[in-house]
Protein backbone atom coordinates (compact mmCIF):
# COMPACT_ATOMS: atom_id res chain seq x y z
CA UNK A 1 0.00 0.00 0.00
CA UNK A 2 1.29 3.49 -0.83
CA UNK A 3 1.69 5.91 2.05
CA UNK A 4 2.46 8.80 -0.28
CA UNK A 5 1.25 9.36 -3.83
CA UNK A 6 2.48 12.36 -5.77
CA UNK A 7 0.70 13.06 -9.05
CA UNK A 8 1.72 15.59 -11.71
CA UNK A 9 3.04 18.15 -9.26
CA UNK A 10 3.93 21.58 -10.66
CA UNK A 11 5.46 24.50 -8.78
CA UNK A 12 6.81 27.70 -10.31
CA UNK A 13 8.17 30.92 -8.81
CA UNK A 14 7.32 34.02 -10.85
CA UNK A 15 6.95 32.06 -14.08
CA UNK A 16 10.17 30.09 -13.44
CA UNK A 17 9.49 26.35 -13.19
CA UNK A 18 10.88 24.72 -10.03
CA UNK A 19 8.97 21.41 -10.31
CA UNK A 20 7.48 20.07 -13.52
CA UNK A 21 4.98 17.18 -13.65
CA UNK A 22 6.49 15.27 -10.74
CA UNK A 23 4.81 11.89 -10.11
CA UNK A 24 5.93 9.08 -7.81
CA UNK A 25 4.67 6.80 -5.05
CA UNK A 26 6.25 5.73 -1.79
CA UNK A 27 5.09 2.47 -0.21
CA UNK A 28 4.56 2.20 3.54
CA UNK A 29 7.88 1.43 5.24
CA UNK A 30 9.95 2.32 2.14
CA UNK A 31 13.09 4.48 2.04
CA UNK A 32 13.23 6.86 -0.93
CA UNK A 33 16.23 9.06 -1.72
CA UNK A 34 15.90 12.18 -3.88
CA UNK A 35 19.09 13.47 -5.46
CA UNK A 36 19.98 16.21 -7.90
CA UNK A 37 22.33 19.12 -8.45
CA UNK A 38 21.94 22.44 -6.71
CA UNK A 39 18.79 24.16 -7.97
CA UNK A 40 17.25 20.90 -9.28
CA UNK A 41 14.16 21.37 -7.09
CA UNK A 42 14.87 19.05 -4.15
CA UNK A 43 14.08 21.55 -1.39
CA UNK A 44 10.98 22.78 -3.20
CA UNK A 45 9.74 19.20 -3.49
CA UNK A 46 10.44 18.49 0.18
CA UNK A 47 8.63 21.68 1.22
CA UNK A 48 5.60 20.59 -0.82
CA UNK A 49 5.73 17.09 0.70
CA UNK A 50 5.88 18.55 4.20
CA UNK A 51 2.86 20.79 3.59
CA UNK A 52 4.94 23.95 4.09
CA UNK A 53 4.48 24.98 0.47
CA UNK A 54 1.62 24.35 -1.95
CA UNK A 55 2.06 23.38 -5.60
CA UNK A 56 0.19 25.27 -8.34
CA UNK A 57 -1.24 21.97 -9.58
CA UNK A 58 -1.04 18.26 -8.89
CA UNK A 59 -1.81 16.03 -5.91
CA UNK A 60 0.14 15.02 -2.81
CA UNK A 61 -1.83 12.22 -1.19
CA UNK A 62 -0.61 11.32 2.29
CA UNK A 63 -2.61 8.41 3.66
CA UNK A 64 -5.21 9.29 1.02
CA UNK A 65 -5.57 13.00 1.92
CA UNK A 66 -4.47 15.59 -0.62
CA UNK A 67 -2.07 18.05 1.00
CA UNK A 68 -2.11 20.21 -2.13
CA UNK A 69 -5.74 21.22 -1.69
CA UNK A 70 -6.58 20.50 1.96
CA UNK A 71 -7.93 23.52 3.88
CA UNK A 72 -5.25 25.06 6.14
CA UNK A 73 -6.91 23.91 9.40
CA UNK A 74 -6.99 20.28 8.26
CA UNK A 75 -3.47 20.55 6.82
CA UNK A 76 -2.12 21.56 10.23
CA UNK A 77 -3.51 18.29 11.65
CA UNK A 78 -2.22 16.19 8.73
CA UNK A 79 1.25 17.72 9.14
CA UNK A 80 1.50 15.95 12.52
CA UNK A 81 1.77 12.71 10.51
CA UNK A 82 5.09 14.03 9.17
CA UNK A 83 8.39 14.30 11.08
CA UNK A 84 11.05 16.66 9.74
CA UNK A 85 14.81 16.27 10.19
CA UNK A 86 16.96 19.25 9.19
CA UNK A 87 20.55 19.66 8.05
CA UNK A 88 21.36 22.11 10.85
CA UNK A 89 19.24 20.34 13.48
CA UNK A 90 17.12 23.45 14.32
CA UNK A 91 17.23 22.83 18.08
CA UNK A 92 16.21 25.56 20.51
CA UNK A 93 19.39 26.52 22.35
CA UNK A 94 17.58 27.76 25.48
CA UNK A 95 15.78 24.44 25.99
CA UNK A 96 17.25 21.24 27.39
CA UNK A 97 17.49 18.14 25.24
CA UNK A 98 14.32 16.74 26.89
CA UNK A 99 12.45 20.02 26.37
CA UNK A 100 13.45 20.12 22.69
CA UNK A 101 12.13 16.61 22.13
CA UNK A 102 8.97 17.43 24.11
CA UNK A 103 8.15 20.55 22.06
CA UNK A 104 5.89 18.95 19.39
CA UNK A 105 4.05 17.06 22.15
CA UNK A 106 3.52 20.29 24.10
CA UNK A 107 2.14 21.94 20.96
CA UNK A 108 -0.18 18.96 20.44
CA UNK A 109 -1.43 19.44 24.03
CA UNK A 110 -0.18 16.14 25.50
CA UNK A 111 -0.36 16.08 29.34
CA UNK A 112 3.00 16.50 31.12
CA UNK A 113 3.23 12.99 32.62
CA UNK A 114 2.61 11.32 29.25
CA UNK A 115 5.05 13.72 27.61
CA UNK A 116 7.85 12.85 30.03
CA UNK A 117 7.28 9.16 29.45
CA UNK A 118 7.36 9.59 25.66
CA UNK A 119 10.50 11.77 25.80
CA UNK A 120 12.29 9.13 27.90
CA UNK A 121 11.33 6.45 25.34
CA UNK A 122 12.60 8.60 22.46
CA UNK A 123 15.90 9.46 24.12
CA UNK A 124 16.40 5.75 24.80
CA UNK A 125 15.65 5.00 21.13
CA UNK A 126 18.30 7.44 19.87
CA UNK A 127 20.85 6.36 22.49
CA UNK A 128 20.92 9.59 24.52
CA UNK A 129 18.93 8.61 27.63
CA UNK A 130 21.52 10.15 29.96
CA UNK A 131 21.66 13.51 28.13
CA UNK A 132 18.10 14.66 28.93
CA UNK A 133 19.03 17.67 31.05
CA UNK A 134 21.92 18.89 28.87
CA UNK A 135 21.63 21.86 26.51
CA UNK A 136 22.26 21.59 22.73
CA UNK A 137 25.53 23.56 23.02
CA UNK A 138 26.95 20.72 25.16
CA UNK A 139 26.38 18.13 22.40
CA UNK A 140 28.36 17.04 19.35
CA UNK A 141 26.88 17.41 15.84
CA UNK A 142 25.90 13.74 15.75
CA UNK A 143 24.21 13.97 19.16
CA UNK A 144 22.33 17.09 18.06
CA UNK A 145 21.05 15.24 15.01
CA UNK A 146 19.95 12.32 17.23
CA UNK A 147 17.92 14.82 19.25
CA UNK A 148 16.53 16.25 15.99
CA UNK A 149 15.48 12.73 14.99
CA UNK A 150 13.93 12.03 18.43
CA UNK A 151 11.93 15.28 18.14
CA UNK A 152 10.78 14.37 14.63
CA UNK A 153 9.54 10.99 15.90
CA UNK A 154 7.81 12.37 19.00
CA UNK A 155 4.25 12.44 17.67
CA UNK A 156 4.45 8.98 16.00
CA UNK A 157 4.65 10.27 12.41
CA UNK A 158 3.83 8.06 9.43
CA UNK A 159 6.43 9.76 7.25
CA UNK A 160 9.90 11.03 8.10
CA UNK A 161 11.27 13.70 5.75
CA UNK A 162 15.01 14.31 6.01
CA UNK A 163 16.54 17.42 4.44
CA UNK A 164 20.29 16.80 3.97
CA UNK A 165 20.29 15.22 7.45
CA UNK A 166 23.96 14.21 7.36
CA UNK A 167 25.48 16.99 5.23
CA UNK A 168 26.82 18.89 8.25
CA UNK A 169 28.40 15.76 9.78
CA UNK A 170 31.78 14.05 9.42
CA UNK A 171 31.87 10.63 7.68
CA UNK A 172 31.96 8.57 10.89
CA UNK A 173 29.03 10.45 12.42
CA UNK A 174 27.17 10.26 9.09
CA UNK A 175 27.58 6.49 9.25
CA UNK A 176 26.07 6.30 12.75
CA UNK A 177 23.11 8.57 11.85
CA UNK A 178 22.38 6.51 8.73
CA UNK A 179 22.49 3.35 10.85
CA UNK A 180 20.04 4.97 13.30
CA UNK A 181 17.67 5.95 10.46
CA UNK A 182 17.85 2.45 8.96
CA UNK A 183 17.12 1.00 12.42
CA UNK A 184 14.13 3.27 12.93
CA UNK A 185 12.84 2.29 9.50
CA UNK A 186 13.17 -1.40 10.39
CA UNK A 187 11.94 -1.30 14.00
CA UNK A 188 9.11 1.21 13.59
CA UNK A 189 8.30 0.45 9.94
CA UNK A 190 8.54 4.19 9.37
CA UNK A 191 8.54 5.50 5.78
CA UNK A 192 11.54 7.73 5.06
CA UNK A 193 11.95 10.21 2.21
CA UNK A 194 15.26 12.06 2.17
CA UNK A 195 17.05 14.53 -0.02
CA UNK A 196 20.82 14.55 -0.27
CA UNK A 197 23.62 15.48 -2.60
CA UNK A 198 25.80 12.67 -1.20
CA UNK A 199 25.86 9.55 -3.37
CA UNK A 200 27.20 7.52 -0.50
CA UNK A 201 24.13 8.36 1.60
CA UNK A 202 21.91 7.15 -1.25
CA UNK A 203 23.89 3.93 -1.54
CA UNK A 204 23.55 3.24 2.19
CA UNK A 205 20.00 4.32 2.94
CA UNK A 206 17.79 4.35 -0.15
CA UNK A 207 15.80 1.44 -1.52
CA UNK A 208 14.58 3.59 -4.41
CA UNK A 209 16.05 6.78 -5.84
CA UNK A 210 14.65 9.68 -7.86
CA UNK A 211 17.02 11.94 -9.76
CA UNK A 212 15.80 15.52 -10.29
CA UNK A 213 17.21 17.82 -12.94
CA UNK A 214 15.82 21.29 -13.65
CA UNK A 215 12.61 20.42 -11.82
CA UNK A 216 11.97 17.14 -13.64
CA UNK A 217 12.49 13.51 -12.70
CA UNK A 218 15.17 12.34 -15.13
CA UNK A 219 15.85 8.90 -13.64
CA UNK A 220 14.42 6.55 -11.07
CA UNK A 221 15.46 3.13 -9.86
CA UNK A 222 17.47 1.32 -7.23
CA UNK A 223 20.71 2.92 -5.96
CA UNK A 224 22.69 0.37 -8.00
CA UNK A 225 20.80 1.31 -11.20
CA UNK A 226 21.27 5.03 -10.66
CA UNK A 227 24.87 5.03 -9.46
CA UNK A 228 25.85 2.63 -12.22
CA UNK A 229 24.24 4.86 -14.86
CA UNK A 230 25.87 7.98 -13.37
CA UNK A 231 29.34 6.47 -13.23
CA UNK A 232 28.98 5.07 -16.72
CA UNK A 233 27.74 8.41 -18.11
CA UNK A 234 30.86 10.07 -16.72
CA UNK A 235 33.31 7.75 -18.46
CA UNK A 236 31.65 6.89 -21.77
CA UNK A 237 32.80 8.54 -25.02
CA UNK A 238 30.54 11.49 -25.91
CA UNK A 239 29.98 10.16 -29.44
CA UNK A 240 28.49 6.87 -28.22
CA UNK A 241 25.56 5.66 -30.31
CA UNK A 242 23.14 2.81 -29.69
CA UNK A 243 23.35 1.42 -33.23
CA UNK A 244 26.45 0.04 -34.96
CA UNK A 245 27.69 1.80 -38.14
CA UNK A 246 29.94 0.25 -40.75
CA UNK A 247 33.22 -0.64 -39.09
CA UNK A 248 32.29 0.95 -35.73
CA UNK A 249 33.78 -0.37 -32.49
CA UNK A 250 31.65 -1.77 -29.72
CA UNK A 251 31.98 -0.49 -26.16
CA UNK A 252 31.59 -3.49 -23.87
CA UNK A 253 31.23 -3.67 -20.12
CA UNK A 254 32.68 -6.82 -18.57
CA UNK A 255 32.02 -7.67 -14.95
CA UNK A 256 34.87 -9.74 -13.54
CA UNK A 257 36.16 -10.84 -10.15
CA UNK A 258 38.84 -8.50 -8.79
CA UNK A 259 41.37 -11.37 -8.96
CA UNK A 260 41.02 -11.29 -12.77
CA UNK A 261 42.84 -7.93 -12.73
CA UNK A 262 45.98 -9.60 -11.33
CA UNK A 263 46.34 -11.55 -14.61
CA UNK A 264 46.89 -10.10 -18.12
CA UNK A 265 43.11 -10.00 -18.63
CA UNK A 266 42.90 -8.29 -22.02
CA UNK A 267 45.70 -10.37 -23.53
CA UNK A 268 43.95 -13.57 -22.42
CA UNK A 269 40.61 -12.37 -23.75
CA UNK A 270 42.14 -11.35 -27.10
CA UNK A 271 43.55 -14.84 -27.52
CA UNK A 272 40.37 -16.59 -26.49
CA UNK A 273 37.90 -14.35 -28.30
CA UNK A 274 39.80 -13.50 -31.51
CA UNK A 275 39.17 -9.77 -31.16
CA UNK A 276 41.23 -6.74 -30.08
CA UNK A 277 40.38 -4.84 -26.92
CA UNK A 278 41.44 -1.39 -25.71
CA UNK A 279 40.89 -0.71 -22.01
CA UNK A 280 38.79 2.42 -21.40
CA UNK A 281 38.08 2.25 -17.70
CA UNK A 282 37.61 0.10 -14.62
CA UNK A 283 35.18 0.92 -11.85
CA UNK A 284 33.68 -0.87 -8.84
CA UNK A 285 30.78 -3.03 -9.94
CA UNK A 286 27.32 -2.16 -8.58
CA UNK A 287 26.83 -5.95 -8.42
CA UNK A 288 28.76 -5.91 -5.15
CA UNK A 289 32.03 -6.58 -3.39
CA UNK A 290 34.76 -8.54 -5.08
CA UNK A 291 33.64 -7.57 -8.59
CA UNK A 292 34.79 -4.87 -10.91
CA UNK A 293 33.43 -3.50 -14.19
CA UNK A 294 35.99 -3.29 -16.97
CA UNK A 295 34.91 -1.11 -19.90
CA UNK A 296 36.66 -1.93 -23.15
CA UNK A 297 36.50 -0.87 -26.78
CA UNK A 298 36.27 -3.99 -28.93
CA UNK A 299 37.54 -4.11 -32.50
CA UNK A 300 35.99 -6.97 -34.49
CA UNK A 301 33.12 -7.91 -32.20
CA UNK A 302 31.04 -10.81 -33.45
CA UNK A 303 28.38 -13.01 -31.90
CA UNK A 304 30.99 -15.68 -31.19
CA UNK A 305 33.27 -13.06 -29.54
CA UNK A 306 30.39 -12.00 -27.27
CA UNK A 307 29.68 -15.63 -26.41
CA UNK A 308 33.35 -16.16 -25.56
CA UNK A 309 33.39 -12.97 -23.43
CA UNK A 310 30.29 -14.09 -21.59
CA UNK A 311 31.96 -17.41 -20.88
CA UNK A 312 35.05 -15.73 -19.41
CA UNK A 313 33.49 -12.89 -17.46
CA UNK A 314 30.71 -12.90 -14.84
CA UNK A 315 28.76 -10.71 -17.28
CA UNK A 316 29.38 -9.01 -20.64
CA UNK A 317 27.15 -6.36 -22.17
CA UNK A 318 27.47 -4.09 -25.23
CA UNK A 319 26.65 -0.56 -24.05
CA UNK A 320 27.06 1.26 -27.37
CA UNK A 321 29.18 1.90 -30.43
CA UNK A 322 31.72 4.52 -31.49
CA UNK A 323 33.04 5.33 -34.98
CA UNK A 324 36.15 3.37 -35.98
CA UNK A 325 38.51 6.39 -35.70
CA UNK A 326 37.67 6.98 -31.95
Ligand SMILES: Nc1ncnc2c1ncn2[C@@H]1O[C@H](COP(=O)(O)OP(=O)(O)OP(=O)(O)O)[C@@H](O)[C@H]1O
Pocket residue numbers: 013017018036037038039040041042043044045
Ligand atom coordinates in the same frame (compact mmCIF):
# COMPACT_ATOMS: atom_id res chain seq x y z
N1 LIG B 1 11.03 30.95 -2.69
C1 LIG B 1 11.54 30.95 -3.91
N2 LIG B 1 11.41 32.02 -4.71
C2 LIG B 1 11.89 32.04 -5.97
N3 LIG B 1 12.54 31.00 -6.53
C3 LIG B 1 12.72 29.90 -5.78
C4 LIG B 1 12.24 29.82 -4.43
N4 LIG B 1 12.54 28.58 -3.95
C5 LIG B 1 13.20 27.95 -4.94
N5 LIG B 1 13.30 28.72 -6.03
C6 LIG B 1 13.92 28.33 -7.31
O1 LIG B 1 13.45 27.05 -7.64
C7 LIG B 1 14.50 26.25 -8.20
C8 LIG B 1 14.71 25.01 -7.37
O2 LIG B 1 15.28 25.38 -6.11
P1 LIG B 1 15.49 24.37 -4.91
O3 LIG B 1 15.99 25.15 -3.73
O4 LIG B 1 14.26 23.55 -4.72
O5 LIG B 1 16.66 23.43 -5.48
P2 LIG B 1 17.58 22.39 -4.68
O6 LIG B 1 17.72 21.21 -5.58
O7 LIG B 1 17.03 22.16 -3.33
O8 LIG B 1 18.96 23.16 -4.58
P3 LIG B 1 20.05 23.12 -3.38
O9 LIG B 1 20.63 21.73 -3.40
O10 LIG B 1 21.05 24.17 -3.79
O11 LIG B 1 19.32 23.45 -2.13
C9 LIG B 1 15.73 27.16 -8.24
O12 LIG B 1 15.80 27.73 -9.53
C10 LIG B 1 15.43 28.21 -7.20
O13 LIG B 1 16.08 29.43 -7.51
